[in-house]
Amino acid sequence: MVLRQKKDRRTHIRKSPGSRAFDICNYLMLTLFCLTILLPFWYLLVLSFDKFGNVTAQDFFLWPREFTLDNYKAVVENPYIWQGYGNTILRTVAGTFLSLICTAMAAYALSKDSFPNRKFWSFFVVFTMFFSGGLIPTYLWIRDLGLLDNRLVLILPGLVGAYNLVLIRNFFKQMPPELEESARIDGAGDFRAFVSIVLPVSKPILATVALWLAVGHWNAWFDCLVYIRDTRKYVLQIILQRIVIEGTIQNISTTEQMTQEFNARPEMVKAACIYFTTLPILCAYPFLQKYFVKGIYVGSLKG
């Protein structure tokens, strides 16, 4: 049935010249749209391998004018980049893991009708989506807690997000109660049932949320900008911000030679810097996107 419809539609396309014109326009527009995304990335890639240095507005090139790996060498030899990588990986792994566990546990508790004052606690969580103390009071409070320059400040404040909690709670709620019953008969408590029955069944939604959390941590920079002063604890995004946007390599360049390299070809070293630090996401996202999309479908149906 479905197959026949498709066929019908195709033959219809072949027949009508208006339809063909529509198709040509459509494919053309979409191709142009893709180019607006791909060209900037391609141009930057070209720059990152370019040795020529000086670029003027009269130039136009889509291939390195003189190929070199020196720009990447300047990036790789910068110890701050590696430190940033370390800090970012640390916060991403620890932050994602802790967030996922705590969010799932809380979501499980709130999915149970037997949880005392469930409505109140749900409101307690959801209210944080709509109102907050704001930047300054939060900053002063975290300073008073003595958490400035402490890596925990990158993980704890966002540990349990209301949106993710509601998403997971709704998933738990629509699971058939019979699933847990077998474990209950064996005398398992809530925690045992959660770990041995509920978690394994919920892998798809947990994977989606884990990916959201991981990308969020990898890309986060504002908390580090505000709460971390110690350059050794800077995350990759902040290092990148310093080098690429503020152009202050001096502050985080260790050798005279590296500074020279940067001054000779600032655009190219910056481009290499961007590619070197973004590589993990560029490689991973085409394979992971479907899991992200799945989460949006679930969210939009049951939001």
Added chain:
Amino acid sequence: MEKAADARGAPIHSKKRENGLVRTVKAYGRQYQLVLMFLPAVITIALFSYAPMYGLTIAFKDYALLEGIHGSPWVGLENFRKLLTAPSFAEVFRNTVTISFLRILFGFPAPVLLALLLNEVGNVRFKKMVQTISYLPHFLSWVVLAGILIQILSPSSGLVNQIIVMFGGTPIYFVADPRYFVPMLIVTGIWKEVGWGTIVYLAAITSISPELYEAATIDGAGRFQKMLHITLPAIRPVVSIMFILNSGNLINAGFDQIYNLYNPAVYKVADILDTYVYRRGLIDMKYSFSAAAGLFKNVISFALVLTTNGLVKAISGKENGIW
């Protein structure tokens, strides 16, 4: 409240109240496993979301570093008076609303349009490829994207200006020219999120019954007509919900993007409430003043969200509200 008053006024009721308290404690005790599982969430939310709300009191105080939040003297609405009479604040408020209004005006229809175009693509491979490419900027932070954009838009070495010069134009300094900065924000904002924004609409399109299209074909409708008269009306509920939810953001003009792209040359048009609070508060250390500015923004934002949520519920039924 009532119970507590009773307990203080009439000791006869205190036994009853104690019973209630004991009952509550017992109820939590019986569910101790669930309570323990919920505990990390409660602690971090209380500590990092609710506790700072107490710090909002400094908006009504003259914060002094040595006195702390609690000890600083009250000044009533003095900070708000200063805020509302500051010429810079009027400008910042205007910028915030202008930028987010333009974002809705141009940015909102963009993913709807792209979803309609994608839906008309017969070649599944091509469609998948376009989608994957269009998601790319969504996964990168504004730090990375600003880094890329500053290079691409640079008047000397940027690809865009090279193309402009190739066609006989003169280079435009997009990130430092107040005339071009806001349009640049809008366009690059769309560029980042348009692909990702199509997902929710494409999901709605897949649920349209194929029979509708069949019937229209028999009636001699062209593809453009079908798009206009079947697809678009079918996704209208989703579109209106998304529109309302988007309008809830009218006071959020996009801190991440602006912070990473702006510079003193364009403060006049690009400084928004969030960047203003950040600079006044954390750079100039005018804590009370910027806390007042932040509270001003939060209250408006809260009111907007309540309104939009109410609208969504009214239009599409209770289950579609956020709570």
